[in-house]
């Protein structure tokens with residue numbers, strides 16, 4: 576009887592999963608958007624390759640920050656009528672997609688962990704980032720600064736990255752066995768996200 580009860584309880588609680596909520600804020604305590612949270616397990620998990628998409632829309636990259644696991648294929652569809660020429664010179668992935676409209680023939684494989692800075696040869700102000708992690712447990716914070724991840728119970732290193740961070744963030748060691756919430760802070764220098772320039776005469780004047 577006791578045995579039956581134990582099995583039931585274990586079944587209900589899903590013994591080996593932990594839901595982790597990470598609240599990311601800046602040095603002033605404000606929720607921080609576009610921050611990448613990665614949970615790296617001490618015993619790496621085997622995961623299938625994933626895919627992602629970085630669109631070009633209204634002369635900006637959407638999303639501004641993406642997070643993928645190494646081995647992911649990323650598509651770069653162009654939703655604009657104008658041509659874009661997407662490139663990266665980052666060591667983690669050097670590539671270029673020459674002048675194109677619509678969807679390039681093949682996605683790009685991101686097989687090396689690191690930060691990939693994206694640009695467009697035609698539009699200097701277009702900028703975006705792809706964080707390529709070693710773990711499948713990674714996500715980008717929304718406007719509320721929150722990231723939610725479901726992970727198997729175990730030992731993890733929490734990593735945090737933001738394109739405007741003032742310095743590298745020291746990873747945090749965590750033991751995850753049940754649902755938890757963590758609050759982490761990252762000092763950044765606020766900037767304006769890349770935007771389509773205003774049209775018309777005088778758009779570039781001023782500060």
Ligand SMILES: [Cu+2]
Pocket residue numbers: 634658659660695696697698701
């Ligand atoms: Cu462009």
